[in-house]
Amino acid sequence: MRRAGGRLRNKSQTLRGLIVLLIAAFAFYEFYCVGEVIWYGHHPVTTSAYIESESERLGRVDYRPVPLNRISTSMIQAAVAAEDFDFAKHHGIDWDATYQAFISNVLEGESAPGGSTISQQTVKNLFLSHEKSYFRKGQEIFLTLVMETTWSKGRIIETYLNIAEFGEGIFGVEAAARHYYQKSAALLNPWESAWLAAILTNPKYYEKRGTTPWLAKRISIIMKTVKNYEIRRLNNRLP
Helix, strand or coil: CHHHHHHHHHHHHHHHHHHHHHHHHHHHHHHHHHHHHHHHCCCCCCCCHHHHHHHHHHCCCEECCCCHHHCCHHHHHHHHHHHCCCCCCCCCCCHHHHHHHHHHHHHCCCCCCCCCCHHHHHHHHHHCCCCCCHHHHHHHHHHHHHHHHHCCHHHHHHHHHHHCEEECCEECHHHHHHHHHCCCHHHCCHHHHHHHHHHHHCHHHHHHHCCCHHHHHHHHHHHHHHHHCHHHHHHHHCC
8 A cells, every 4th residue: 555655646746747847848938939029029020930831831932021111101001901990009909809709619619700900910920820729829819918018019010011921922011012013012002002901811812813802892991991080190100
């Protein structure tokens, strides 16, 4: 009995040791991720986790990062109108949309989008994988809050537009503008900007299919949103 009790104690101690080790490893990893978020708030973004994975899959990608002042105002406004109307106001998370997605996905068993803001999409593309899991979503929310605390809104939208996917191997608005319109991102007009913002929902599909009736309707909505609402004054609120 003593030997059995000793073995049980040893197993219990080993298990506790493993749990402590896993917690320590997780804490170190999260600390490292927080450090990366803070670092990139003040240093050039030369690639992203998603760009790296696509580059490995395709062999090459077209990625041409540019500063915010070399992206047309109409493109910035169109992206916000299409992806995150309250971008300039919120603190990174649309909690209502996140809650509704959780209710639909978990409690009702239905598939629903996660209500990701531009800030969340930036974190996901820059640092994380695109796998769908609650752990990954939790990381995304946590790192988004860190980003919103340490980055300016201007830095976030600049990074978002530079690493967003606009087609097969096409990353960033500069590469997209040159691929679709043979011009720089600084020269995009309102319609071109709305088209690029509209295809963000499924860029690889629309690169091949072009302007479908659904996409044309979405472009119209984006342009009306920019024209009729305070997104027109967005640039004045981007530090």
